[in-house]
Amino acid sequence: MKRLIEGFEQFRNDVFPAQREVFRKLAGGQNPSMMFITCADSRVMPEMMFSTQPGELFVYRNIGNIVPPYAQHVSGVVAAIEYAVKVLKVSHIVICGHSDCGAMKALQYPELVQDMPSVAAWMKHADVARYVVEQNGPDLQGPEGLRCLTEENVVGQLEHLRTLPAVAAALASGQLSIHGWVYDIAHAELKAFDAQRGCFVAIEPGEGRVPEATPHARFSMPTASAA
Template sequence: MERLIQGFEEFRRDMTSEHRELFARLASGQTPHTMFITCADSRIMPELMFNAQPGDLFVYRNVGNIVPPYAQHVSGVVAAIEYAVTALNVQHIVICGHSDCGAMKALQNPAALKGKPSVEQWLKHADVARYVVEKNRPTIHGAEGLRYLTEENVVGQLENMRTLPAVAAAMANGSLRIHGWIYDIANTEITAFDPLEGRFRPLDSRDANVPDATPHARFSTPLPIASAA
């Protein structure tokens, strides 16, 4: 805790004049362009990763970067999305999973959830990923299985997000685009879900305007692994 307090003192002391002016401008309101939903994992720092400034990103984090479907579960993330879309008019929402995710590992190994009833209950919202991978890649386990699970969870949460009326309405009039990404911690790389190709590929400028096509038949052919793309 002392490190936090000292850190805040250093932050105030070392602040540039540009930052001071920016905070003064932001004091009366925010107009972030993007909502960024990611895992609570301490190794992910969205503002650092995207070289973002205060006011750029509306960040929401929870265990497993999960968005429960509409009407099934009243949760903070659903309220935050509704606010981001209807009050802040964000143009993009990104759901970003990551490598070595403890939540995804727990889907692989449910015994790890013993004594954690709340986490267990929460991860039911990610069960679609476990089921899809189990049914379509039953022989794949370990690190490769974890990668499939992580990818499928992002795709599943994108689908859940479409069930939110505010999201559906904004997508229907073209004012909102949704994106599914995965951050590889060890290699500091991001792969983005391409719904037309039905796979994750390295993030590039095309992803600013990725079409909102519904992905289907992802497992009809051997699914390329993101890092081999």
């Protein structure tokens, strides 16, 4: 606890005074344009990774960066996504997995969570990744197996994300883009799922284009036709 209190004191003395105006404006409301869903892992710090300011990123974190599919399970993350899309009207949702993820290791070695019924039940939402890797690469084990599970889990959670009605509607109208990323802790690298190519590709800052996991907006109001 001492560590937290000292840290807050440092923030209040060293950081806050220089940004007093920012915090004064933010006190009246938030208007982030991006939602970032990632793992609860203490090594993944979105605000540090993206050099973002308070109010810029709507972050939700849970074990395994999981989004349960619609109607199966009412969860905090699903409620947060609905809020982000309907009220904050975010333009982007990123689901970001990471290297050395304990949740992905639990998919690889289910015995790791056998004494944790709640964790084991939660990980069922990631079972699609385990199944896809098992069926397509039964010999993939160790670090390579873990990498594949981590990527497949992001792809699987993107599929779940699309089942949420608010997300499906915003995708159809073009209000929203969704992205699937994996963060490498040791090398400070990001890879993004490129839906067109069906694989993860490195994000190179400066290149401009970031691959999307989104189908393009496809809903357009019928134009009035001459009867």
